[in-house]
Amino acid sequence: MTIREKLDVIRNELGGRPEFDPEMWKMLDLTTLKLRNVHGDKLVQRYRDIVTTLLWLRRPSMDNEPISQSHFSTVWWLRMLAQTEAELERRKITDIDVSEGASQERLIPDCEPEMETDFKTWARVSTMDRLLETLTAGEIWFSPAEGFDDPKLNAAQRDDELRRQRSTPGQTLKIVGSKGRSMIPIGDVTYTRQADAYWLSSWSTGPDLRLIDEFQVDACLVVWNPSEFDERINAAVERDLPGWFYASFPIQYVDEYDMVNTERMSVSMTKEFRFARQRELRLGLLASSGAVKPAGGFLVKAGSIEDIASVYDRRGDKVAGSGPDCIRRS
Structure with missing residues (x-):
C-alpha cells in the first residue's frame, strides 16, 4: 500500500465524524492563506513531517480524541495536512x-x-545500564x-x-506607525519567546519500542x-534540593x-510538531x-522503583522489574 493510499484509508475511516470536514478546513484556509x-x-x-508523523502516531486512542485535544487527535493532524495540501495544490507542487x-x-x-490523553504509563528509552540504575535506585x-x-x-x-x-x-496584520500611517508587512511576521533557565528529564506518555532506534539506544x-x-x-526534590520546584507534564x-494563540503555554511545555512521535x-x-544553580545537571535519587516499573530490551522482553514479561502483543 502506498503512502497516499494509507492516508486515504485514514480519511475514509474517520470520514463520518462531524469534526472531519476537509472542505470547511480548505475554505477557512482561503480566508488567511496562512502558508x-x-x-x-x-x-x-x-x-x-506531517505525513510521517501522522502515520507513525495514528492509533485508536488518537482516533477517539476530539480535535480540541490538538496533537493528541488524529483529526487535528488531518486538518493540518489538508491545509498544507491546499497550499501545495495552489503552487502546483506534486509527487513529493x-x-x-x-x-x-x-x-x-x-x-x-x-x-x-489517559496516560496509563510513563516510559523512557536509554541505554540498558542507565535504565537499570533508574529502576534499582530511582536515579x-x-x-x-x-x-x-x-x-x-x-x-x-x-x-x-x-x-x-x-x-x-503578513497579509493578516497591519502595522501602524507613529504618525498613524498603516502598512502591510512583506512576508510573515515571526515572534520568538525566550524561557528562563530550567532543567529537564525527557520521558514519554507511553512505551514505543521504535524510539529505541530513534534515540540510538538499546532499552526501554x-x-x-x-x-x-x-x-x-x-x-x-523537596528533601535534597531546597528552593527548587518540580513538575511533570506532557x-x-x-x-x-x-x-x-499559544503564548499562554510556557516555552518549556511546547515543541514543534515534527518531534511529536516522541510523545514526550x-x-x-x-x-x-x-x-544555587549548578553549571551542569542534577542527579535526583527517588529510591528503588522496582515495585512499580520494569526495564525491557528492544524486543519488548522484560529484563528486570515487576511488570509483564513482554509488552508486545502476541
Missing part, C-alpha cells in the same frame, strides 16, 4: 517523495489506553535545557529548548504507576503557523530566586 509566504522547500518539508518510518507494533492492553538525571541545542546530539535529541517561534501571515523503562512515581520524585506539540512527558526542575 502563502512559506518558502517552497520549507512547505515540502512541512508536508513530509516521503520516507515511511518503522511500522507500528501493537502492545499489550496495559500500554494502549482507550484515550490518548534520574536532570539536564540544563540550554544544553540540548548541541550539534553533538542526534536529530531526535537536538532542539532549542529555551526558544519557541510563532509565525503570523516502563512505569506502571505514574502517580506513585511522580510523588517519589517530588519527595526526593509536551504540547504546536504548529508554528497555527492561528490559535517532561519532568522539569525550576529554581527559586535564591537557589
Whole structure:
C-alpha cells in the first residue's frame, strides 16, 4: 500500500465524524492563506513531517480524541495536512517523495489506553545500564535545557529548548506607525519567546519500542504507576534540593503557523510538531530566586522503583522489574 493510499484509508475511516470536514478546513484556509509566504522547500518539508508523523502516531486512542485535544487527535493532524495540501495544490507542487518510518507494533492492553490523553504509563528509552540504575535506585538525571541545542546530539535529541517561534501571515496584520500611517508587512511576521533557565528529564506518555532506534539506544523503562512515581520524585526534590520546584507534564506539540494563540503555554511545555512521535512527558526542575544553580545537571535519587516499573530490551522482553514479561502483543 502506498503512502497516499494509507492516508486515504485514514480519511475514509474517520470520514463520518462531524469534526472531519476537509472542505470547511480548505475554505477557512482561503480566508488567511496562512502558508502563502512559506518558502517552497520549507512547505515540502512541512508536508513530509506531517505525513510521517501522522502515520507513525495514528492509533485508536488518537482516533477517539476530539480535535480540541490538538496533537493528541488524529483529526487535528488531518486538518493540518489538508491545509498544507491546499497550499501545495495552489503552487502546483506534486509527487513529493516521503520516507515511511518503522511500522507500528501493537502492545499489550496495559500500554494502549482507550484515550490518548489517559496516560496509563510513563516510559523512557536509554541505554540498558542507565535504565537499570533508574529502576534499582530511582536515579534520574536532570539536564540544563540550554544544553540540548548541541550539534553533538542526534536529530531526535537536538532542539532549542529555551526558544519557541510563532509565525503570523503578513497579509493578516497591519502595522501602524507613529504618525498613524498603516502598512502591510512583506512576508510573515515571526515572534520568538525566550524561557528562563530550567532543567529537564525527557520521558514519554507511553512505551514505543521504535524510539529505541530513534534515540540510538538499546532499552526501554516502563512505569506502571505514574502517580506513585511522580510523588517519589517530588519527595526526593523537596528533601535534597531546597528552593527548587518540580513538575511533570506532557509536551504540547504546536504548529508554528497555527492561528490559535499559544503564548499562554510556557516555552518549556511546547515543541514543534515534527518531534511529536516522541510523545514526550517532561519532568522539569525550576529554581527559586535564591537557589544555587549548578553549571551542569542534577542527579535526583527517588529510591528503588522496582515495585512499580520494569526495564525491557528492544524486543519488548522484560529484563528486570515487576511488570509483564513482554509488552508486545502476541
